[in-house]
Amino acid sequence: MNALTPLAEIRAARPAEFPETSRMPSDKFLSIEGIARRYPSPGGKQTTVFENLWLPMRKGEFVCMIGHSGCGKTTVLNILAGLEAPSEGVVIADGKAIEGPSLDRAVIFQGHALLPWRTVLGNVAYAVSSRWRGAAKAEIDERARRAIATVGLAGSENKRPAELSGGMKQRVGIARALAIEPKMLLMDEPFSALDALTRGTLQDEVRRICTETGQTVFMITHDVDESIYLADKIVLMTNGPQAKVAEIVENPLPKDRSRTELHRQPGYYVLRNHLIDFLVSRSKTLRDAPPEGYDQRRPPVVRLTLTEADAAAATVG
Amino acid sequence: MPSHSLNLRAIIVSLAIMVLFLLAWHIAVSGLTKTQAMDPEYAALMGASATTGKSAMPGPVDVASTIWGHLKDPFYDRGPNDKGIGIQILYSIGRVALGYGLAVMVAVPLGFLIGMSPLMSKALDPYIQLLKPVSPLAWMPLALFTIKDSGLSAIFVIFICSLWPMLINTAFGVSATRKEWLNVARTLEVGPLRRAFTVILPAAAPTILTGMRISIGIAWLVIVAAEMLVGGTGIGYFVWNEWNNLSITNVITSILLIGLVGMVLDQILARAQRLVTFPE
Ligand SMILES: Nc1ncnc2c1ncn2[C@@H]1O[C@H](COP(=O)(O)OP(=O)(O)OP(=O)(O)O)[C@@H](O)[C@H]1O
Ligand SMILES: [Mg+2]
Numbered sequence: 001m002n003a004l005t006p007l008a009e010i011r012a013a014r015p016a017e018f019p020e021t022s023r024m025p026s027d028k029f030l031s032i033e034g035i036a037r038r039y040p041s042p043g044g045k046q047t048t049v050f051e052n053l054w055l056p057m058r059k060g061e062f063v064c065m066i067g068h069s070g071c072g073k074t075t076v077l078n079i080l081a082g083l084e085a086p087s088e089g090v091v092i093a094d095g096k097a098i099e100g101p102s103l104d105r106a107v108i109f110q111g112h113a114l115l116p117w118r119t120v121l122g123n124v125a126y127a128v129s130s131r132w133r134g135a136a137k138a139e140i141d142e143r144a145r146r147a148i149a150t151v152g153l154a155g156s157e158n159k160r161p162a163e164l165s166g167g168m169k170q171r172v173g174i175a176r177a178l179a180i181e182p183k184m185l186l187m188d189e190p191f192s193a194l195d196a197l198t199r200g201t202l203q204d205e206v207r208r209i210c211t212e213t214g215q216t217v218f219m220i221t222h223d224v225d226e227s228i229y230l231a232d233k234i235v236l237m238t239n240g241p242q243a244k245v246a247e248i249v250e251n252p253l254p255k256d257r258s259r260t261e262l263h264r265q266p267g268y269y270v271l272r273n274h275l276i277d278f279l280v281s282r283s284k285t286l287r288d289a290p291p292e293g294y295d296q297r298r299p300p301v302v303r304l305t306l307t308e309a310d311a312a313a314a315t316v317g
Numbered sequence: 318m319p320s321h322s323l324n325l326r327a328i329i330v331s332l333a334i335m336v337l338f339l340l341a342w343h344i345a346v347s348g349l350t351k352t353q354a355m356d357p358e359y360a361a362l363m364g365a366s367a368t369t370g371k372s373a374m375p376g377p378v379d380v381a382s383t384i385w386g387h388l389k390d391p392f393y394d395r396g397p398n399d400k401g402i403g404i405q406i407l408y409s410i411g412r413v414a415l416g417y418g419l420a421v422m423v424a425v426p427l428g429f430l431i432g433m434s435p436l437m438s439k440a441l442d443p444y445i446q447l448l449k450p451v452s453p454l455a456w457m458p459l460a461l462f463t464i465k466d467s468g469l470s471a472i473f474v475i476f477i478c479s480l481w482p483m484l485i486n487t488a489f490g491v492s493a494t495r496k497e498w499l500n501v502a503r504t505l506e507v508g509p510l511r512r513a514f515t516v517i518l519p520a521a522a523p524t525i526l527t528g529m530r531i532s533i534g535i536a537w538l539v540i541v542a543a544e545m546l547v548g549g550t551g552i553g554y555f556v557w558n559e560w561n562n563l564s565i566t567n568v569i570t571s572i573l574l575i576g577l578v579g580m581v582l583d584q585i586l587a588r589a590q591r592l593v594t595f596p597e
Pocket of ligand 2: 073074075188
């Protein structure tokens with residue numbers, strides 16, 4: 001059984017022929033299993049955005065996905081969120097196949113998606129009251145206020161989204177997602193519309209909150225440094241159509257890294273160069289000519305070794 | 318402050334236009350044409366217009382004094398053909414309120430259904446397209462025949478003419494609800510009913526209110542014509558009756574009053590629309 005087997009057979013064969021998919025290791029919190037997404041294209045044919053995509057995720061892991069525009073990152077995230085159904089394959093979350101949106105997986109939308117007729121408190125409270133139906137209003141307010149305070153917006157509870165800056169809106173989006181205490185956080189380029197300064201502070205906050213609470217996160221980004229700062233694992237997607245997971249790169253940087261000192265960390269340069277190399281050239285070549293022994297079901301996990309630049313940086317820092 | 322001075326200048330120009338208009342009106346109707354010498358009996362038959370050179374058209378002073386007369390006692394009731402203008406206008410407003418209110422109760426839920434269901438939207442579209450362009454007054458004979466009550470028929474005509482703009486706008490507003498807001502509701506596992514009230518309705522409210530504003534304008538246009546047809550009471554009947562009495566002052570007074578009420582109704586809905594519209 002290999003990656004060239006027609007998908008239909010794989011699907012039909014599972015789980016009997018792949019007992020490991022149904023007996024996941026307990027730390028395998030989320031598992032993307034052979035999903036595909038196809039759109040009808042003119043001429044009665046179909047374009048395949050990606051197919052036979054496999055990706056495991058552990059509990060408490062921060063995973064960033066990087067890839068060129070149009071390779072299908074948002075599609076993957078929407079499938080994880082349950083907002084879209086895959087054309088083939090399944091995603092198993094917490095031992096169950098994802099069949100639709102769930103309060104267990106909170107989404108932070110790229111365009112913040114706040115309800116403009118509700119105040120900051122109203123937006124967050126809406127999520128809280130959806131999570132704990134029939135809870136007393138005081139309790140809902142209390143939880144919402146706490147989430148708003150967590151993202152540093154205490155005092156702006158009664159403002160409407162139109163009165164907030166872009167960064168503040170995105171914070172409300174984060175507060176709304178955190179307030180429902182999800183098992184998993186899904187973020188689609190949450191900071192791409194923000195200026196560098198605001199983006200930096202929000203990255204700090206997201207990292208602080210996620211490490212404090214051990215949140216499992218799947219995040220899409222275009223920003224290489226953002227992924228190095230935030231992610232435990234960086235998933236590299238090749239160009240579309242028929243995008244593949246080229247590699248899963250483990251982040252060698254220490255857990256207690258700080259954003260401003262990132263470039264002084266050992267391992268920073270080798271990781272950064274690897275990611276940029278990928279985006280510049282290998283994202284294209286790896287799709288058409290996958291390396292020897294490449295198996296879509298088990299994308300290669302890459303651990304990087306230090307370069308001289310890193311070693312030099314480490315001694316300076 | 319340029320905008321301030323613009324407002325000020327606009328007010329001054331408005332007032333100037335009014336003064337010019339009143340002056341022109343006054344001059345146009347006051348006795349400038351020469352009178353002919355005639356037999357006094359004939360002159361009595363011809364009335365003031367022929368004998369004194371005064372136009373049959375009332376001047377602004379006449380109208381002002383008539384308005385003052387109406388204002389002093391708007392709500393008198395001396396039998397079916399002599400009711401105060403206030404009572405008449407209340408009859409009209411009452412009819413509009415009833416017909417329009419019924420239309421709101423039908424159009425908003427139905428529009429919601431159409432907007433949420435592509436099937437219903439496609440299925441009902443031919444009927445809406447067919448019925449929308451029909452002049453509301455064309456329904457009158459049918460209404461009179463089936464309802465057999467002139468007052469109710471007028472209300473029905475108001476209902477029919479208010480229905481379409483609200484129905485179409487509601488359906489459009491609902492179907493145009495931003496996908497990301499719906500996705501927020503979906504990821505929060507919000508049920509369909511709660512989603513309708515907490516996401517779709519507020520999102521569509523400005524568009525619905527636009528439809529309601531168009532409808533109230535049409536309803537107020539139509540009620541005057543409808544009342545002219547059905548008679549009995551109402552400002553439309555009043556206008557027609559005063560025309561038959563050749564009381565042009567009363568007709569002009571009514572025109573002003575109809576305009577004023579229409580403006581107030583429109584402003585009420587414009588304010589309501591501002592209340593439900595939130596910038597992003
Ligand atoms: N409704 C649709 N119909 C047809 N093709 C679609 C549709 N939605 C998305 N696609 C295609 O799917 C591909 C992946 O889209 P997706 O939005 O997931 O890309 P992405 O990786 O998130 O890109 P970006 O980085 O620009 O956000 C694109 O090539 C797009 O053309
Ligand atoms: Mg995208």
